[in-house]
Amino acid sequence: MTNLSAQGYMKAVQWGGKIGHMSTNIVPIPKITKPEDAIVRITSSAICGTDLHIYHGLVGAKDVPWGVGHEAVGVIEEVGPAVDFFQRGDRVLILCMAEDGNFLPKPSMSFVSLEGPVTFGLGLEMGSDKGLQTEYACIPWADSSLVKIPSSLDDKEWLPLTDAFPTGWSALSRSGFEAGDTVAVFGAGGIGLMCAYSAILRGASLVYVVDHVSSRLAKAAAIGAMPINFTRGGKASEQILALRPQGVKRSVDCVGETCVNEDLQLQQDYILREATAITTLNGGIGIAGAYMLSLVNGGKGTEASRKLGIKPEISFPIEQAWFKGLRIQGGMLDLKNSVPALVELVKNGAARPGFLFSGEYSLEDAPLAYQRFEQREESKVILKGKRK
Known part of the structure; x- marks a missing residue:
């Protein structure tokens, strides 16, 4: 002591x-x-x-x-x-x-x-x-x-x-995942890597992991996922559809509303749009990334979140999601x-x-x-x- x-x-x-x-x-x-x-x-x-x-x-x-x-x-x-x-x-x-x-x-x-x-x-x-x-x-x-x-x-x-592990596991489940499904995980931080690892453990036939940080993508590759750098060679959706024109059965957002686009600029709807673009008919999207920062302080957010431009509402391609019959479910870990x-x-x-x-x-x-x-x-x- x-x-x-x-x-x-x-x-x-x-x-x-x-x-x-x-x-x-x-x-x-x-x-x-x-x-x-x-x-x-x-x-x-x-x-x-x-x-x-x-x-x-x-x-x-x-x-x-x-x-x-x-x-x-x-x-x-x-x-x-x-x-x-x-x-x-x-x-x-x-x-x-x-x-x-x-x-x-x-x-x-x-x-x-x-x-x-x-x-x-x-x-x-x-x-x-x-x-x-x-x-x-x-x-x-x-x-x-x-x-x-x-x-x-x-x-x-x-x-x-x-x-991290139960959050990634829960997000995969919320996408409607079943063994044999193809999966795209957006974000290779702790939650994203655990989500990809969960998919591999549970029998996914193919797992893409989307990020732009090389060390994170290297960890994704080391566990058997296919890394996609969305800042090189086109958007992630373009790269994945070029490799797999039919898209993937399940997509998981492991970043949330502080996500950035291919120019590394904040764009709150970026991942949800990308996920909708690559998820195939009757597929599903799970959301682990936080979409709650603007709810802090009675919906006003913090001074820092307001400076970043984080807003309580974001645009979403509902027509495309509706036409594809996509399941979309988010929430905290189970x-x-x-x-x-x-x-x-x-x-x-x-x-x-x-x-x-x-x-x-x-x-x-x-x-x-x-x-x-x-x-x-x-x-x-x-x-x-x-x-x-």
Whole structure:
């Protein structure tokens, strides 16, 4: 035990409201406040694309500072008296949304409501001001917010199961995917790579991955997907239709409304138009990318999102989608129906999602890790937490 923890303090990554900057601060170690709580010693956490939305000032609560991060693996240090299924020493995944066992939003839930699942690390107004990029975390409703995992395998093989892997898996399902389908995944960040990996694991006959960052496309190729650089050789739709004139059965948008066009300029409808163009008759489009940034602050967005020109409504080629009979479904990840299967895939060796990560950093070096991740010098980053 370090002197810091002996004195009741720990390191935590926090957002202080300055765009393009995260800081590592010293804060009190959390304590159990409710009987359903558990204290988890975080051994590894990850930086997500959503964290970059915070970094860019696009989402998050107005009152700062607050802790960030919603992807973590750790070991239970203490449990409340009402926790039935976990005990001290259990190794666990911390699901990105803590919830009360229901796994479904309440009917009245809005993005900024505290009802329903609570997402870590977005600030108190938007879920929780206690992030997981830290040394210890208090997890509410531990019995339904944690998943026990074996002591074998490095943290990197389990960490994607807290958010990126189930999000990619869920988005593929929402496209209507069936084994043997052809798939195009737009975006090769963490979610896109996990979506492509999910398609390959589930028996896709062909998977295209669309991006413009060479390191990301190289990872896509390494898992058996066909990389498409949409800034070279024409639009992605033109390149894919040249290779496969009939198009693909399923397309998945893993970027959202901050997507850019072939000139790398913001164009909110770009991927939805491209996906509609290449998806064949009676096919489907799944949407994992966020289309909610303009809903922040009562629909007004943030100053940063308004400067970027992000609007609450976008144009969409409805006639083409209607004529083709396309299924289009979006939404957040489906934890209940994806995580148990993913845990089994990792346990039995069928899945090894740790390939997603390109670098590891200490919590002290989190500001540097954010800079490198934001500049796409890293595909996905691990922050090492508290060792014994």
